[in-house]
Amino acid sequence: MIRIVNLYKSFGSNHVLRGVDLEIRKGETMVIIGRSGEGKSVLLKTIVKLLEPDHGEIWFGGKNITAAGEKEKEAYLRRFGVLFQGAALFDSLSVEENVSFGLRRMKNLPEKEIARIVRERLAMVGLRDIEGKYPSELSGGMKKRVALARAIAMDPEVILYDEPTTGVDPIMADAINDLILDMKKKLSLTSVAVTHDMVSAYKIADRMAMLHEGRIVGMGTPAQIKKSRNPLIRQFISGSAQGPIRLV
Amino acid sequence: MKVMTKISVRFWRGFDSVADPILKLFLEIGNIFILLGELLAATFRILTCPRKLRHFYYQPIMEQMVRVGVDSIPVVLTTALFTGMVLAVQTGVTIEAKIKGSSMFIGNIVNLALIRELGPVLTAILVTGRVGSAMAAEIGSMKITEQIDALRTLAANPVEYIGVPRFLGVLCMMPMLTILADVLGSLGGWLVSSFHLGISSTVYWDGAQSTVGLADIFSGLSKSFFFAIILCIFALHRGFQTYGGAVGVGRSTTGAVVNASITILIADYFLTQLYALF
Ligand SMILES: Nc1ncnc2c1ncn2[C@@H]1O[C@H](COP(=O)(O)OP(=O)(O)OP(=O)(O)O)[C@@H](O)[C@H]1O
Numbered sequence: 054m055i056r057i058v059n060l061y062k063s064f065g066s067n068h069v070l071r072g073v074d075l076e077i078r079k080g081e082t083m084v085i086i087g088r089s090g091e092g093k094s095v096l097l098k099t100i101v102k103l104l105e106p107d108h109g110e111i112w113f114g115g116k117n118i119t120a121a122g123e124k125e126k127e128a129y130l131r132r133f134g135v136l137f138q139g140a141a142l143f144d145s146l147s148v149e150e151n152v153s154f155g156l157r158r159m160k161n162l163p164e165k166e167i168a169r170i171v172r173e174r175l176a177m178v179g180l181r182d183i184e185g186k187y188p189s190e191l192s193g194g195m196k197k198r199v200a201l202a203r204a205i206a207m208d209p210e211v212i213l214y215d216e217p218t219t220g221v222d223p224i225m226a227d228a229i230n231d232l233i234l235d236m237k238k239k240l241s242l243t244s245v246a247v248t249h250d251m252v253s254a255y256k257i258a259d260r261m262a263m264l265h266e267g268r269i270v271g272m273g274t275p276a277q278i279k280k281s282r283n284p285l286i287r288q289f290i291s292g293s294a295q296g297p298i299r300l301v
Numbered sequence: 302m303k304v305m306t307k308i309s310v311r312f313w314r315g316f317d318s319v320a321d322p323i324l325k326l327f328l329e330i331g332n333i334f335i336l337l338g339e340l341l342a343a344t345f346r347i348l349t350c351p352r353k354l355r356h357f358y359y360q361p362i363m364e365q366m367v368r369v370g371v372d373s374i375p376v377v378l379t380t381a382l383f384t385g386m387v388l389a390v391q392t393g394v395t396i397e398a399k400i401k402g403s404s405m406f407i408g409n410i411v412n413l414a415l416i417r418e419l420g421p422v423l424t425a426i427l428v429t430g431r432v433g434s435a436m437a438a439e440i441g442s443m444k445i446t447e448q449i450d451a452l453r454t455l456a457a458n459p460v461e462y463i464g465v466p467r468f469l470g471v472l473c474m475m476p477m478l479t480i481l482a483d484v485l486g487s488l489g490g491w492l493v494s495s496f497h498l499g500i501s502s503t504v505y506w507d508g509a510q511s512t513v514g515l516a517d518i519f520s521g522l523s524k525s526f527f528f529a530i531i532l533c534i535f536a537l538h539r540g541f542q543t544y545g546g547a548v549g550v551g552r553s554t555t556g557a558v559v560n561a562s563i564t565i566l567i568a569d570y571f572l573t574q575l576y577a578l579f
């Protein structure tokens with residue numbers, strides 16, 4: 054469904070992505086693992102056009118969207134929901150206004166209907182009666198969940214999760230994992246998740262790929278990854294400071 | 302041959318390090334004009350969009366007008382009052398001591414200076430300090446917390462959604478504040494000249510009336526429009542370009558205020574020269 058071909062992105066002399074090739078199939082959850090600072094967030098942002106690649110292509114459903122015009126791009130972006138690493142809730146707006154932001158702008162729905170959708174989406178992420186609260190009144194985990202509700206409010210086909218479980222307690226992390234699995238089932242979503250939480254990765258992934266030094270160095274199902282002989286992958290999944298991946 | 306290449310490489314490297322900041326400056330200027338174009342286009346789009354969509358912007362625009370206009374009133378009024386007063390003292394005491402009889406022109410001098418220059422410029426600088434800094438800081442922190450990115454993924458154009466309400470707020474309120482500043486400054490001058498210097502009110506107001514014409518009022522107010530645009534552009538530009546955490550927000554805020562203030566003062570000179578042609 055999404056095909057990333059030979060993607061390059063650098064910031065000045067910092068070459069972050071150096072030829073990423075990755076294919077994400079319809080309906081699957083692809084988990085991208087990799088060390089902090091390897092460019093996982095940059096990769097996600099490039100997919101939704103928040104960053105322009107220096108080189109390479111992104112194909113979506115048979116269309117090269119790197120070369121698409123404004124109109125096409127907009128239609129393309131509407132098919133995505135994004136959960137940002139830091140939740141990125143609009144802090145001048147209430148929870149209700151955050152979740153309904155896209156709905157109000159893009160769909161011409163009566164207020165009642167909007168309120169219903171907001172309530173329903175919040176319930177899906179295990180929250181209720183917080184519509185009137187502001188982001189500053191929420192805990193980190195609640196913010197993540199509100200952001201998730203906002204990302205799924207528009208019924209996207211593809212959802213990008215940037216570290217959905219980082220910064221929440223293990224129980225909440227597992228609840229979020231369940232949520233991701235649940236939403237995939239209910240909304241038949243295609244998902245791309247970035248994480249370095251291996252527990253979460255194994256649980257939600259259909260396939261996993263490891264990003265290292267700007268390239269995908271290995272890919273497979275969780276079972277294949279667990280058995281992988283690739284020393285880079287072995288070191289990462291066992292969380293060892295010793296191995297081919299150097300710390301600096 | 303080899304030596305030549307070496308020298309030329311070195312030459313170009315040297316040239317690069319000189320050219321780099323200059324190139325960057327031009328790039329910045331280019332970016333600022335692009336942003337200006339986007340901002341004006343977005344403003345036009347919103348003002349002409351169907352009613353249904355427009356209501357989306359009413360509240361933010363009103364909010365900005367209150368924040369820019371109403372909340373700035375105390376600062377602007379106080380500053381203007383004392384500026385008018387000090388102008389009167391300088392004219393009626395300092396200049397009078399050097400040029401006898403000049404205090405008869407106190408109404409002319411104080412009011413003309415206020416309406417043509419000090420009203421618009423002081424207001425613009427004060428509003429830049431109050432509003433421009435807040436604007437850059439707010440947008441900057443939205444940028445570093447990915448809220449700007451989030452806007453874009455929700456199909457909201459950040460310039461449209463964040464920039465336009467602020468722009469319209471400043472654009473409408475700056476001239477209003479300038480008028481208030483003119484009035485208060487004039488009152489300040491009158492207070493000093495009639496109660497401290499003992500010049501009759503008739504002399505003061507007649508002086509004002511005989512000197513200040515429509516052209517002066519137009520000149521002053523039209524300047525305040527330009528200043529509003531300058532303030533917004535720098536605040537938005539620095540805000541949207543913010544990177545690097547809390548330090549970055551601080552950097553953007555300072556940068557926005559300093560650049561906008563300097564540009565306002567420079568633009569004031571050129572606008573004054575331009576008006577002098579007519
Ligand atoms: N807008 C930007 N401008 C300049 N450099 C950037 C920008 N965004 C990211 N980078 C750089 O790109 C590199 C990769 O960043 P990225 O945020 O993608 O890492 P990550 O893999 O998501 O790490 P983490 O797991 O810590 O979130 C970093 O070195 C970062 O400094």
Ligand SMILES: [Mg+2]
Nearest residue numbers: 093094138215
């Ligand atoms: Mg990241």
